Amino acid sequence: MSISHTRALLLGCALLSVGQNLSFDAYAQSAQTSDDTHVIRDEIIVTGSPFRAKTSENLAGVSVLTSEELLQRMSGSLGETLKFEPGISSSFFGPGASRPVIRGQGGLRVLILDNGISSIDASSASPDHAAAVEPAMAERIEVIRGAGLLRYGSAASGGVINVIDGRIPDKVPANKISGAARVSASSVDRSFEQAAGVDMHVSKLGKGDVVAHVEISHRKTKDYDIPKFSRSQALRTQDPLPVGQEETDRLSNSATKATSVAGGISYIGEHAFIGGAIKDLNSTYGVPGGEGSTIRLDQTRFDANANWEFLDGPLESLNISGGVADYTHSEFEASGDVGTIFTNEGWEARVEIVQSEIGIWHGAHGVQLKKRDFAALGDEAFVPPTTTREFGLFSFHEFDFGDVHLEAAGRYEHTKHTNDTAGIVQSYDGYSLSAGLDYHIFANTKLGGTVFRTERSPTSEELFSNGPHLATNQFERSDITLGKEVARGVEASLRYTDGDNQLTLNGFYTDYQDYVFEANTGGIIILDGGDELPEFVFTPADAVFKGFELQGKKHMGTISGFDIHTDASLEYVKATISGTTTNILSNRLPRIPPLGYSFGLDADRDRWGFRAELSHAVRKDALADGELPSDSYTLVNAFAHYDINDVMSVRVAVMNIGDRDARQHTSFLKEVVPLPGRNFRISLEALF
Template sequence: MSSARFPKAPMGLFALSALASSVALANTPEAKPLLEITITASPLGRTADELVQPVSVLSGEELASKKRGGIGETLANEPGISTGDFGAGASRPVIRGQSGPRVDVLANGISAMDVSALSPDHAVTINPLIARQIEVIKGPATLLYGSSSSGGVINVTDTRLATEVTEGFSGALESSYGSNARNALGAADINYGSGNHQFHLDATRSRSEDYAIPGNAAIDGSGSNGRLANSASDLDNGALGYSYIADNGNAFSVSASQYDQRYGLPIEEEKFIVMRQRRYDAQALLRNPTPALESVRIRLSDSRYRHTEFEAPNEVGTRFTNNETQARIEAVHEDIGGLRGVIGAQFGVREFAALGDEAFVPATKSQQAGLFFLEEKRFGRNKIEFGARIEHVVLDPEVGQQRDFTPISASIGNRYDLGENTHLRVTLTHAERAPAIEELYANGPHEATATFEIGSDRLRKEQSQDIEVGIDHHQGRFDLEASVFHKQARNYIYAREQDDGNGNALLVGDDGLPGDELLLINFVQDRARFTGYELAASYALLNETDGPVQLSVRGFTDAVRGTLETDSGDAPAPRLTPSRYGMSLHGHYREASANISFVQAMDQNRPGRLDTETNGYGLLNADLSVVVHRHGASEASVFVQGTNLLDDDIRRATSFIKDAVPAPGRGGVVGVRYTF
């Protein structure tokens, strides 16, 4: 198969054009500064600067330049965040070394309701290409969103459930072509408002072939060369929405969406997944319903999900279904004795089933109910935030013992104003998590990770104590955000590889008997600790007062170190992001804006038990956008993006299949975007 790798000359042109046009702050007329962006994942409606808990946000021009096909790819180079690569089809975020059932991915405040947490080869059914804002709550978010968010929350917001009327037509149209995987993309986000009515329509269609890689897919030279075989991916996603916004500000919204995706599993020659989700969402927002309440927000979502894993065309392997309903209510109360806060409840019912050769988890019915509150109080230079949550989780498998858990979580934090523009944040959290169904009941072969997984229905609640200290400074041309964090966990659940007693991996066959195909792993519990830091700083070399050329520079570094405290001694936690540092330039000149960024990931020479070390890599990206037509609130622009311009062999330590599947090599994207 021929290679579509970018030749050397265009790489230089991309870099030079970006450097020549890298001339501005990240504030366009469409993008608000981070300090002014309301975090919708917080029921209190605060900005990132006002919250005690650490939050990062992508929106506006910055989000447009970083959007990729998967939510993990979109966020992969943000401080404290990485992704678990599994080819082009599936990429789930990793936050500070936590992933899977510890990181919840939300669409407008409600879970994705898919099976992406079950296995790294399962895609997240949330489309970042139509996102208006992506919010990342780092560290435990269990108070607001339950035990599945003990490692963090990612909330993707769009315009499907509107709470305000925007008169006339508004939205965006986009079309692009990418050289690396010969990807063709078309996306539309259209809204129409009139009187008390707001209508919404969005559609995305993406087609890509096997993507280009810089050399051989496998580190031992046994894989495909030049292109990653069986890495093609197709996506169709769309939604209809309607909102009625009363004259008093009350809003009632409904939407229906469908997500269809087909993608190859590159560790197999012909195996691929076909998935479909039909989702229905409703929301009611009542403003000042009583003298004591500022607002009441009620959300209800229902999902019908299924995917089929094909061993080859027309050869069905395993079918997964996940029918789920979630409801959530949040009531924000007025100031009571200096306290302002939210009281809420969340309910969920889930029916999961798998049938076929890789049905390694039995059909399981789950029920979850939780009550929570979060309060804040300002006094002097301090802003105290505290809260708690109690929930009850019942797991009833078709085969195995029924279990129920009552996780209780609590936190307290303080933001202390060192000055008008400088804040010190300290947060203490006790978080509890109920085991996931695969951790309790798995018993069978899992080809995606080349493992034979055995769960334990005797697992207990996972508990952790987290502390974070951070400082931020925003003044004039200079911004700084820095934090250090530590997690001490008890009954930490992880998959432990078994060995034969001589330090060699114990391999079994599909039937669990001794063989040479699958690594035998068991879900066990031990103590664990995770420690790390994040630092990001930016400086406006030229701003709007200096003339038409605007230029800012930004740098970041992050690291996390995880240790499992086992009976046989301390051992590194598996699949952790290595330390990284990076720098970027962003700028504006008249109708042109551009970015160039470089991220250096260091070697991961502290792999988990029976895992492999990972070489570091350098990732150079650049993009250029030029407005070619503007009329009133409408504008048309053309853009060019270059990714992995150094054509480095990128293998992320967070990936189960890093030794056989690298990230895409050098590529370019050209496209047009029309906003109105």
């Protein structure tokens, strides 16, 4: 057994030793946050359950990043912001485009929501496409792992991420006005970022209140510094360049710039609210490791939300929400010419009702409608213009027997793809079910489990792609005969909570029938001009994903007035395939994260707070066809913050203190794009 795996097992042993009625009156109250950010909070989650369950009550693996945690983890992309959470990595296509990878699954199998509505962009079509959400403005981010989230669709077998920024106000500021502002700078990319948001009480209107929200953020970074070589040791050995031609010290074409502006207004009554918001996002970023291409992303979207709570009768609440967006994504060649333009005009609407409790039974039901007009025009138009319509019905049920809690959910989904160019219409009907229970073994220990069967319809990219995809250096071919992807799985959890001490173990096993992935056929396609690309075909195969996440936190005591907390985590996922007819030598799926573990230490006293952490990824040498091994790496980070007064605070951080060469195995570009080197970051924040 390797030293890295031995350390991981020792960590696992160490971890195992650690041992309201909802009312719309809340809309007239200001939000409250705990002064002690290290106390184990039982957060209310809005993504995973229609019943606004707490994290301790959710049967799936749940992470909630609060505003305090986001200030510490903030990055320019969603993937980099979340990648330190257990079970999460990132696709890291440079700092401008980094999507979360959950339990080895990314792309379309990780659904990204913007305040509960799809992000309506092109980020799932290619790893160089950034998600049209801005983590700089998030109040909280919720991550739900597993396939039980049938409220939002059957495709999200990896998980669902909901970025909540509060741009549609749902409460009245306590002092007529409240807000936050932040400025920050980093050394590794010479970046500067500003962000501000404010809620304002505009006026009384009848028995309710009118509240407005305004927010703006701007971020600009330059090419970032790297520890040494841009190309990996494995690639330099396999394909050496002449002396002096290796790129070192700084990664070219990695600069980014993004601006987001949003405004919203709501009418908030005693037991209801209704509101809307508009947001405009503009982002420009380089795609490193290639031919010097640059991407400009523009999205304008409008969202609306209305919620009523009933004091009696058969219904507890009714929620109606929706969003419409116009998205354009332009890819510029190094010469400045436009190579490809992706557009997505889409909308989504949801209606959800929650029944009043009848004895031990609590139910919720909803309908979801979506439309997507997606097109790619230009040199890299590997997907023809396609219109996709979706219709979904879902139903959730809870049964509370005291120490035993049961859940069941079902979803019907109809998907229709229309390819006018080829005159093809493909329709699918999917049926998905899940059931679970948790049992309080002891007062502070709970055992839970979920079983599920989901059906996912193929996407337009899987059905109609046919052309060069230069971002991933592939010639992609679709398969019009693809059927539904069926997943059967089980997830188990064990949770121990005793004050500030917590231990959580999640294990999962998912068996896929006709799992769709891009298989290398071994063929070479010669393009006009003589360039060659390997041929990849969207291929169905049987696949198995299995793994676990283990996380523990412990209050160690008080030293010189400082409260000391420690935490540790261990995560592992394995993904294999079988039953494919393509010429595949390995049974491993590509870009699966390696085993990883982390340690952390927090010290807090009065206005001061300190944290040191270490994260390690073991060497990845269980590879898919065409992959090169990824070396192990260890990253050490340190954080400190000081509350100047009740309004102002300052934070400093040093990331990758050892200036280590680190490459994420989940990235298409890992051989040519390392993670940033040592970085000093400072930020000044104000809350009012």
